[in-house]
Amino acid sequence: MLFQTKVCGITSPEDALMCIKSGVDAIGLNFYGPSPRSITREVALQIADAVGDQIQLVGLFVNEDPQVIQQLHEAIGFDYIQLHGDEDPFYLKKLSPLPLIKAFRCKSSNPAELVDYLAACATFDVTLQAILLDAYKRDSYGGTGHQLNWETLDFKDGYYGGYRVILAGGITSDNVAAAIESTHPHAVDCASGVEAAPGAKDQQLVQQFAERARQAFANSL
Numbered sequence: 400m401l402f403q404t405k406v407c408g409i410t411s412p413e414d415a416l417m418c419i420k421s422g423v424d425a426i427g428l429n430f431y432g433p434s435p436r437s438i439t440r441e442v443a444l445q446i447a448d449a450v451g452d453q454i455q456l457v458g459l460f461v462n463e464d465p466q467v468i469q470q471l472h473e474a475i476g477f478d479y480i481q482l483h484g485d486e487d488p489f490y491l492k493k494l495s496p497l498p499l500i501k502a503f504r505c506k507s508s509n510p511a512e513l514v515d516y517l518a519a520c521a522t523f524d525v526t527l528q529a530i531l532l533d534a535y536k537r538d539s540y541g542g543t544g545h546q547l548n549w550e551t552l553d554f555k556d557g558y559y560g561g562y563r564v565i566l567a568g569g570i571t572s573d574n575v576a577a578a579i580e581s582t583h584p585h586a587v588d589c590a591s592g593v594e595a596a597p598g599a600k601d602q603q604l605v606q607q608f609a610e611r612a613r614q615a616f617a618n619s620l
Contacts, residue, residue, distance in 0.1 A: 403424050405427060427588070428457065443471070458477040468497075491525045501527055529586070576614065
């Protein structure tokens with residue numbers, strides 16, 4: 400079952416366990432080297448060992464060699480693999496049937512480009528578990544804190560092909576409830592919005608994020 404709340408960019412077993420205690424559904428492990436939240440295979444294994452099956456694990460990759468992703472998935476056992484780069488549908492086909500989430504960095508609220516991409520996925524017989532919408536920033540692949548223009552989005556409409564939508568892009572403990580109430584996503588994802596410093600999560604902010612998101616999802620039923 401897809402998570403409702405996810406904290407991305409976990410860099411230590413301690414922060415992972417804190418997310419469990421705070422009621423977060425999933426954590427993201429970042430394998431994109433240039434990111435300040437990137438971790439090694441060894442650290443990822445330590446985190447996976449620490450949390451067991453208490454929380455869902457999402458491996459985040461940017462334009463990575465599919466074989467590397469396969470090897471890490473076999474070693475760690477991700478619940479989902481999130482592709483946050485420029486991967487095309489043919490690339491995704493190489494990773495089938497792994498549980499894939501494709502992230503889109505949205506330059507505008509016009510869904511035309513996204514719709515075309517999803518149509519191509521159908522042509523290649525690629526199944527996505529969800530799509531993630533993030534804010535666009537040139538030369539960056541997420542975690543920037545830039546906010547997506549939520550006011551123009553409503554995931555109850557038919558533009559997104561029936562896919563479950565994860566909302567990211569500037570989500571914080573302060574705005575997560577408003578974001579959920581405005582757009583009706585299936586899940587929300589944050590990274591920098593609950594940090595004391597890049598890669599170091601703030602327990603109070605994480606707990607507030609989880610509690611406020613959970614309440615907003617309950618209110619939107």
